[in-house]
Amino acid sequence: MAWVWRLEDRSVSAAAVAELRPARCRSATLSVCRHPLGVMPAGTADRSHLAVHQLAHHPQPDAYGGAEQPYGLSWLISAIATPVLREGIHVDALTPSRPASWLNARRTHGAAVGRPTTEPGDRGDAVDLSLETRTEGDWTIIAVGGEIDVYTAPKLREALVDLVNAGRYFLVVDVEKVDFLDSTGLGVLVGGLKRVRANEGNLRVVCTQERLLKIFRITGLTKVFAIHDSVAAATEG
């Protein structure tokens, strides 16, 4: 098992990468991304806001330009600047079979620097978003439930990116069980549409709820998305 880290922020030193490399790993690359909206910790302008994606070995090539594919990006780690990154994250506590230890390590880290940060998946059941994926012929149906907002939308984005990376370019996003959808959620759907179209695929939406349709109308997205009454209608043709 190789843990793969990706480094996208040049301000993180090679020494930090070396220290983060788990002892048990054959190889390690570090990935630190600018914080996406929603998991930005408190900080000041002169400190980089960093997010570390935990990636695990996967045999297939991926869209990240490497030979490794993310093992889900569900453990998004917040860290602030290199020294904290070095001190706060205990990578050797990680094992592939016990991802919870990673979260525990992260929580400790958050407490240690006194900067509470939050992220989807880090509050137990607090993330009010459910995702169920199934396949029907060429189509992959993602049934979403709960609330898609500025906090939970990254989870949906991640699911769509993972599907596209896995070669699923014909997606139906079923929002019939969604109670709430905001502009961040719309942005994720638009992003998903762009991704599948880049691969000559399609992304269709199943929605009959008037209050959600209203949001699509106000934002002009009824012209962008094919919105269907049912999964059966969406997967036809």
Added chain:
Amino acid sequence: MSQVRLQVAPDAAHVRVVRLVAVSLARVHGVDEDVVEDVRLAVGEACGRAVAAHARASVVTPIRLAFDGTPGLTVDVADGVSLPEADGERAVALLAGRADGESAGADADAAPVVMALLEGLADEVSVHTGADGTTVQLRWTRRP
């Protein structure tokens, strides 16, 4: 006149709390039940925008909200990100990073969508930017 003030850390996880408060106060102040969903979404959008603005500018001060039953509901959502003094269209342009040739990066695309939603959902929207930050005021009148 009754007023509720709320301060939240600029954290996306708290936007949901703000929405719940907004819905509750909309009902208290007699906003039509059909419009309560609009209040939920619009106040969430305004708050989410403020959270994103704080994140971009690395500002850690709280987002400040004031709810006024006037009757109907008036909600002020104030961030702490300093901008040039402006109102109306000019202020909206500043929020979108379109003014002064300033680049607002990847988030610039989202601003028109947020403004479209706010204008589509609230009876009245006003935006004021200044050195102390931006205040987005949303207003819903009480239906007879």
